Amino acid sequence: MSAKFISIEGIAKRYGATAIFEDLWLSIPRGGFTCVIGHSGCGKTTVLNILAGLDRPSEGVVIVDAQAIDRPSLDRAVIFQSHALLPWRTVMGNVAYAVSSKWRRHTRAQIHAQAQKFIDLVGLTGAEGKRPAELSGGMKQRVGIARALSIEPKIMLMDEPFSALDALTRGTLQDEVRRICLTTGQTVFMITHDVDEAIYLADRIVLMTNGPGAKLAEIVDNPLPKDRARADIHRHPLYYAVRNHIIDFLVTRSKNFAAEGSAHDPRRVPVVRPGVIENLAGVPGAVQHEVMLHRTGTRFLES
Amino acid sequence: MTASLTLRAALVSILIFLAFILAWHLAVRGTAAVQQMDPEYAKLMGTTATQGKSAMPGPLDVGAKLWEHARRPFYDNGPNDKGVGIQLAYSIARVGIGYLLAVLVAIPIGFLIGMSPLFSKALDPFIQVLKPISPLAWMPLALYTIKDSGLSAIFVIFICSLWPMLINTAFGVAAVRKEWLNVARTLEVGTLRRAFTIILPAAAPTILTGMRISIGIAWLVIVAAEMLVGGTGIGYFVWNEWNNLSITNVIIAILLIGIVGMLLDLLLARATRLVTFPE
Numbered sequence: 001m002s003a004k005f006i007s008i009e010g011i012a013k014r015y016g017a018t019a020i021f022e023d024l025w026l027s028i029p030r031g032g033f034t035c036v037i038g039h040s041g042c043g044k045t046t047v048l049n050i051l052a053g054l055d056r057p058s059e060g061v062v063i064v065d066a067q068a069i070d071r072p073s074l075d076r077a078v079i080f081q082s083h084a085l086l087p088w089r090t091v092m093g094n095v096a097y098a099v100s101s102k103w104r105r106h107t108r109a110q111i112h113a114q115a116q117k118f119i120d121l122v123g124l125t126g127a128e129g130k131r132p133a134e135l136s137g138g139m140k141q142r143v144g145i146a147r148a149l150s151i152e153p154k155i156m157l158m159d160e161p162f163s164a165l166d167a168l169t170r171g172t173l174q175d176e177v178r179r180i181c182l183t184t185g186q187t188v189f190m191i192t193h194d195v196d197e198a199i200y201l202a203d204r205i206v207l208m209t210n211g212p213g214a215k216l217a218e219i220v221d222n223p224l225p226k227d228r229a230r231a232d233i234h235r236h237p238l239y240y241a242v243r244n245h246i247i248d249f250l251v252t253r254s255k256n257f258a259a260e261g262s263a264h265d266p267r268r269v270p271v272v273r274p275g276v277i278e279n280l281a282g283v284p285g286a287v288q289h290e291v292m293l294h295r296t297g298t299r300f301l302e303s
Numbered sequence: 304m305t306a307s308l309t310l311r312a313a314l315v316s317i318l319i320f321l322a323f324i325l326a327w328h329l330a331v332r333g334t335a336a337v338q339q340m341d342p343e344y345a346k347l348m349g350t351t352a353t354q355g356k357s358a359m360p361g362p363l364d365v366g367a368k369l370w371e372h373a374r375r376p377f378y379d380n381g382p383n384d385k386g387v388g389i390q391l392a393y394s395i396a397r398v399g400i401g402y403l404l405a406v407l408v409a410i411p412i413g414f415l416i417g418m419s420p421l422f423s424k425a426l427d428p429f430i431q432v433l434k435p436i437s438p439l440a441w442m443p444l445a446l447y448t449i450k451d452s453g454l455s456a457i458f459v460i461f462i463c464s465l466w467p468m469l470i471n472t473a474f475g476v477a478a479v480r481k482e483w484l485n486v487a488r489t490l491e492v493g494t495l496r497r498a499f500t501i502i503l504p505a506a507a508p509t510i511l512t513g514m515r516i517s518i519g520i521a522w523l524v525i526v527a528a529e530m531l532v533g534g535t536g537i538g539y540f541v542w543n544e545w546n547n548l549s550i551t552n553v554i555i556a557i558l559l560i561g562i563v564g565m566l567l568d569l570l571l572a573r574a575t576r577l578v579t580f581p582e
Contacts, residue, residue, distance in 0.1 A: 052489060053488075053489075054485055054488060054489070071488075072485075072488045072489045072490075072491065073489075073491060074489075074490060074491050076489070077489065078485070078489045080482055080485070080486075082482055084480075084482035084483060084485065084486050086483060086486070086501070086504070086505075087580045087581065087582050088504045088505070088578075088580040097490070097500070098490055101490035101491060101492055102490070131580070131581065132582075133580070133581035133582060151490070
């Protein structure tokens with residue numbers, strides 16, 4: 001497992017004299033789920049578009065699997081915020097279009113079978129013949145996910161994929177994406193505004209300061225266990241420590257980060273594990289929970 | 304229970320039609336005074352003078368003549384006496400050829416303009432100058448260079464069908480949503496495949512709308528063009544019957560031009576519906 005499957009090396013994006021961001025460095029391991037969180041206008045989407053090859057950095061390079069990115073590739077599937085389905089094609093037609101783009105010599109039956117496999121995976125069996133206009137927002141985004149997965153990409157890039165959905169649908173789709181990513185070991189780079197979504201889905205949450213001149217402030221190494229479930233994630237002893245850390249960042253630190261005065265090295269973005277007490281590693285979670293509550297002043301340890 | 308809107312509308316349409324026919328019939332009844340004249344002279348003067356019949360044919364005259372045409376639409380008694388079916392066929396053929404040539408030219412150039420900002424800017428002044436020219440203004444130039452009246456009429460149809468299709472194609476192609484193009488880019492779709500699988504279906508409703516406008520204009524222009532070039536066609540038929548002072552035939556020709564125009568428009572409307580997608 002390469003620690004640097006994706007390596008963002010000193011990228012910058014400038015429009016005239018204003019730099020949206022400058023000198024961003026980040027590496028992402030294979031099979032990791034990375035979320036980027038930050039306020040609007042900090043250039044999250046631009047970073048994603050550069051990773052996709054849809055946009056070019058003004059400076060710097062992105063290396064994926066030991067190759068510099070200079071254009072879009074079938075190795076990197078994009079799930080668009082607006083789902084971007086082709087309205088004149090059916091569900092099957094949309095997914096099959098992607099499949100036939102990847103495997104140009106496949107027969108019709110092979111393309112159909114591959115597309116069907118991923119339509120089934122996202123739970124749209126039976127809706128193959130429908131057009132996007134006949135689908136709900138959640139179903140459209142499922143088609144978008146099936147289309148991205150069907151080309152078996154090395155990386156999935158998701159640009160706020162659930163932000164246009166209602167809360168209930170969003171929850172269901174997050175569960176689906178998590179299930180699919182865990183079973184397939186997909187490398188994912190996702191942009192979100194939603195703190196809970198990031199904590200539920202991501203292994204690592206990258207905090208981005210406000211633009212212009214945005215920086216990658218910290219990487220939060222998600223301390224929650226891999227087998228977390230939506231139903232009881234909020235009961236985990238470290239959940240609120242992570243959540244509060246991120247929210248504190250979004251509310252105040254994202255604005256004042258430059259004034260914090262810490263020696264910030266863009267090449268070595270600090271990794272933090274909120275709430276985790278280093279010398280308690282190996283101590284059962286329930287005990288850690290008590291210790292943490294004590295530390296945060298919510299409850300005293302009973303002797 | 305109230306009848307459906309369509310049925311009620313049809314009923315009102317029929318009533319309006321009957322009222323129009325009745326008004327027409329009453330308006331052209333013989334009203335003028337009958338003049339006393341020598342019977343030999345009366346033979347030369349016709350029914351208008353001798354029986355006070357209106358010079359304007361009534362609906363019954365037109366109906367009878369229409370029936371006559373319907374029974375023998377394709378007779379050919381030489382250059383000045385052909386069935387209306389033949390005349391219409393000539394007109395439709397000219398419109399068809401000129402229009403198809405325009406499609407072949409307008410859609411590729413429209414694609415070029417829509418996809419390339421350079422060509423869009425470079426060709427814009429030419430289009431802006433050429434577009435407002437009345438198609439008939441080209442006629443002398445066409446006759447002089449082509450030296451064939453039939454081909455000149457086709458050229459005039461070509462030039463008048465060109466602009467709406469060209470402009471709509473360019474607009475439709477330029478307005479294809481960025482996100483659909485990005486889908487094609489991330490799937491590494493080649494230029495040609497992108498043009499046919501993304502841009503063409505996305506722009507098709509706009510292109511077809513342009514084609515529908517064009518066929519309407521082409522059908523308007525063919526009548527005028529054939530009046531000028533003569534020989535055959537429904538436009539020539541109208542002018543020839545005017546020279547024959549057969550107002551009945553002129554009215555019939557007007558009616559037929561309207562019906563054919565409506566059918567052509569209906570055809571393109573159907574085609575537009577086929578390529579339109581709901582969003």
